[in-house]
Amino acid sequence: MGCNFSLLPSLFPLAILSDIIMLMKDEILKKLYQAVADANMQISDTQKAKITLTNPDASMGDFATNIALVLSKDAGRKPLDIAKDIVGKLDQKSFSSVKIAGPGFINLELKSTELLKELEKAAEQKRLHTEGKILLEYFQPNIAKPLHIGHMQNAIIGDSLKRIHLYMGKDVESDTHLGDWGTQFGILILAYRMYGDPEVVARDPITELNKLYVRLNQEIETNPDLKEQGKQEFVKLEQGDPENRKLWKQFVDWSKEKFSKIHDLLDISKFEHDWPESFYEDKMPGVLDALKSKGILTESQGAQIVNLEDQNLGVAVIVKSDGGTTYLLRDLATFIYVKKQGFRKHLYVVDNRQAHHYHQLFAILKLMGEMEDDEGLHIAYGFISFKGEALSSRKGNMVLAEDVLNEARKRVAKIIKEKNPALADKDKVIRTVSIGAIKYFILSHNRNSDIEFNWDQALDFDGNSGPYLLYAHARLSGILNKVNVQGSHTLEDVVISGTERELIIKCLGFNDVVAEVLRGYLPNLLANYLFEFSGLINKFYHESPVMKESDEKLKFFRLKLITRLRDTLAQGLNLLGIEALDEM
């Protein structure tokens, strides 16, 4: 990475430092393993995987490990005895207290001088050895359909995961996989021909096209023949019918123009790739040939299928009986193409309703010999429901992305008017806080859970919310802007409070949390961490005044601490896709 760092945008303020550095926890674990060896005990890799080093309740110490409990099983000895042996051999010079507690936990308390030393070190990033290029696929809106909150959710999760990959030194690129191919376009073309007024549609293409699409679908319920006609239009489109091609191209262009605004609307980073479904049109025949030559494809009821019933995955339709291709075939072509581009792993951020599709996709790829277990993963997430129902334009309970953003902006503006009318750059703050509130709401949920959308809860700016984190950051910035310290000091014998101690420990655990997030693709772990972190910051802020502090050395320490806390919080917010603010 021999580039000029000063040219990098402020996107990754702390991510610039290079090289692999040991995380604090790794260092402590190393000491524990050494003690185990010195006590003539063995420790296997499977045991290592079970050993934890957590930050427990402050009353128990800075760190707690279950190492003795894990080792006791295979050793056939009591955990307490093993704990005693380990503690007896442990290099304790960094610790002020080492205690055995409960069933055999070892609780460790670091010397304050060690904590202060850590604080003096620059904030650093863990760099993993990259295992090759990763393609992260997210934001797959469908042409001629409006963006709703589900698309926002997808883009927000995907964007955060991308930022986290980059921060962890992964070689990741993103792809927006637009849904611009398939039977639905036949239906849309038919609807446009039947009901469309070109002038009306041109005025607000997405909204009007969607109306036509919905209208025809309603008509289809009483007149199924129309569906067959629609399917025929798609077949014609695939076969190159010039009229249909022209219409399709127009629909795609309108939609792309609209979708490209997501970057500005939501602060979503740009995609490296834009490989929509139609991009794979000329790559499908090759896949079809491969399926045939490997004897995987069979014919059934006029369609070409792969039978996966022996894997309990049912039947996968590759080509429909009318000759039209399926989404599955395009996804097969996608995976194979992406792999040929040098990507070692393909991650799909798609809601959990498509779990079955991805099971089928991966199963077929494996039958073809195109995929190993760790080369593809469906990062599923629960979808957002509204008033207890799945979002559906037909049921009229659609929550549009624009409406959510507008409502958030309105509420933020109102609060600023009440609380901080003198604020300088109001527009920027309104934008950042409203986006931050929405992103935090989405990302703070475990992605496996379905989310019940509720305006008041999603746009709540008190307590566990995006604005809470932003506010903590703004207050820290406020102090740094106002307080100066006389002279230069060392941190050696500063006496720190309990809250300050907790804050330092918490702050130093940042990289561990980000690593956890990446391991499970769970941004909510970072959101939870940042909320707890912000809570400690607010507590600290109330307890430990800086400006009024007469001890210059203590003041120096607090400013140093605050700088570090602020930078860490800003980095954390950034990984969630939220820009930190100095005032709000």
Place this chain on the structure above:
RNA sequence: GCGUCUGUAGCUCAACGGAUAGAGCACUAGUCUUCGGAACUAGUGAUGGGGGUUCGAUUCCCUCCAGACGCACCA
């Protein structure tokens, strides 16, 4: 019928197999001569039922109950 996911406080959600299951909202009682109150301090209140695995289970396995979503020509 088969498959995936989910059942935690009044509501919305957390919790790598770890110690006393955490928050926010709501409710109650406090902190305003404030480095910015979008804040802080406290209180009330929960693991769907039953088995199993083990030092230890909200977490893993089995089963039952309840819900969501999928299960060939939508994507």
